[in-house]
Amino acid sequence: MKEKIILLAHGSSDLNWSDTFVHLTRPACEQNKNVQLAFMELSSPSLELCVKRAAKEGYQKVTVLPLFLAKGKHLKKDVPGMLESYASTYGVATQLLDPIGEHPALADALLRIIEETVQDKE
Amino acid sequence: MKEKIILLAHGSSDLNWSDTFVHLTRPACEQNKNVQLAFMELSSPSLELCVKRAAKEGYQKVTVLPLFLAKGKHLKKDVPGMLESYASTYGVATQLLDPIGEHPALADALLRIIEETVQDKE
Numbered sequence: 603m604k605e606k607i608i609l610l611a612h613g614s615s616d617l618n619w620s621d622t623f624v625h626l627t628r629p630a631c632e633q634n635k636n637v638q639l640a641f642m643e644l645s646s647p648s649l650e651l652c653v654k655r656a657a658k659e660g661y662q663k664v665t666v667l668p669l670f671l672a673k674g675k676h677l678k679k680d681v682p683g684m685l686e687s688y689a690s691t692y693g694v695a696t697q698l699l700d701p702i703g704e705h706p707a708l709a710d711a712l713l714r715i716i717e718e719t720v721q722d723k724e
Numbered sequence: 725m726k727e728k729i730i731l732l733a734h735g736s737s738d739l740n741w742s743d744t745f746v747h748l749t750r751p752a753c754e755q756n757k758n759v760q761l762a763f764m765e766l767s768s769p770s771l772e773l774c775v776k777r778a779a780k781e782g783y784q785k786v787t788v789l790p791l792f793l794a795k796g797k798h799l800k801k802d803v804p805g806m807l808e809s810y811a812s813t814y815g816v817a818t819q820l821l822d823p824i825g826e827h828p829a830l831a832d833a834l835l836r837i838i839e840e841t842v843q844d845k846e
Contacts, residue, residue, distance in 0.1 A: 607838060614796060622794035622825055629831050630838050637838060667841060669793060669834075672744035674736060699841065703744055707833035709751050712791075714829045716729060716752050716759060719789060719821065 603663055606636055606656040610649060611669040612676065613641030620645040623669060636661075642676060642684075649681075650688055657692035664688075664696045671703030725785055728758055728778040732771060733791040734798065735763030742767040745791060758783075764798060764806075771803075772810055779814035786810075786818045793825030 609630065611623040620641065627639045640652040649666070656664050666685065668677055677698070685696040702708055731752065733745040742763065749761045762774040771788070778786050788807065790799055799820070807818040824830055 607841065609834070609838075611793070614794075616796060619794045619796050622823075626793070626825055626831050626834065630834050633835065634838065634842070665841065667837065671733070671748070671791060671793065672736075672741045674738060674741050701744075702834065702837055703748055705833070705837050707836045708830075709748050711827070711829040711833040712731070712748065712752050712824065713755065715789065715824055715827050716731075716756065719729065719787065720756070 604636075604661045605663045605665055606638065606652075606659075606661040607634070608638055608640045608649065608652050608656075608664055608666045609669050610666050610681070611639065611641050611645070613643045613645035615644050626669070642681065649684060653685075653688040653694065653696070654692050657694045662694060664694050665699060666696065667699045668701040670701040671708070673701055673704075677701060726758075726783045727785045727787055728760065728774075728781075728783040729756070730760055730762045730771065730774050730778075730786055730788045731791050732788050732803070733761065733763050733767070735765045735767035737766050748791070764803065771806060775807075775810040775816065775818070776814050779816045784816060786816050787821060788818065789821045790823040792823040793830070795823055795826075799823060 609627050614620055631637050638652055640647050640649045642649055653664050685698055689696040731749050736742055753759050760774055762769055762771045764771055775786050811818040
């Protein structure tokens with residue numbers, strides 16, 4: 603099954619804010635052409651546009667990995683509702699993963715950042 | 725110089741939300757007794773309480789590592805203002821680091837998470 607992986611950030615009217623996500627996701631998007639960044643609101647491209655395009659390009663499934671640290675109202679309610687609606691409108695299966703902050707890789711990354719912070723001072 | 729490292733999350737009235745940060749930061753806090761989790765608002769302990777305690781415990785400096793993926797208004801304006809005020813009230817030096825989302829360790833963690841996501845499907 604042809605599957606698209608969408609890295610979903612919240613979005614902001616502040617261009618510097620969204621640029622951070624472009625930078626953060628660049629290695630992943632360059633490494634895998636099925637991976638793409640999208641935004642829930644305020645920034646482009648929108649989640650809807652990306653799901654629509656994926657369907658048009660023949661992807662049968664869209665898996666959404668939230669670039670959020672924890673699950674709040676957006677991930678518990680808003681995004682599931684959006685995905686349900688887009689799945690029916692564009693005829694693709696959708697799946698919402700847990701936010702990256704719940705993955706052990708994040709705790710490991712945090713240890714590395716703190717280690718560098720402390721070393722810089724020594 | 726005795727330095728406290730505060731891992732600063734936004735905070736939420738949703739207990740599940742703040743629990744994710746307790747879990748995310750546990751390895752770091754257990755590994756280094758100078759590392760502690762605090763919240764900007766809505767959750768406990770507050771940033772102010774942690775700075776106050778650090779000063780009382782003899783720390784001369786408080787370094788804040790934001791558990792945010794990007795810099796928005798909170799990190800550009802609110803938190804610097806809070807730290808300036810607490811530094812003067814409690815007599816400690818303060819430093820605000822870049823948010824974790826700007827660190828290369830986060831892009832690496834993201835690659836690892838995506839790799840696992842793709843492998844799980846194969």
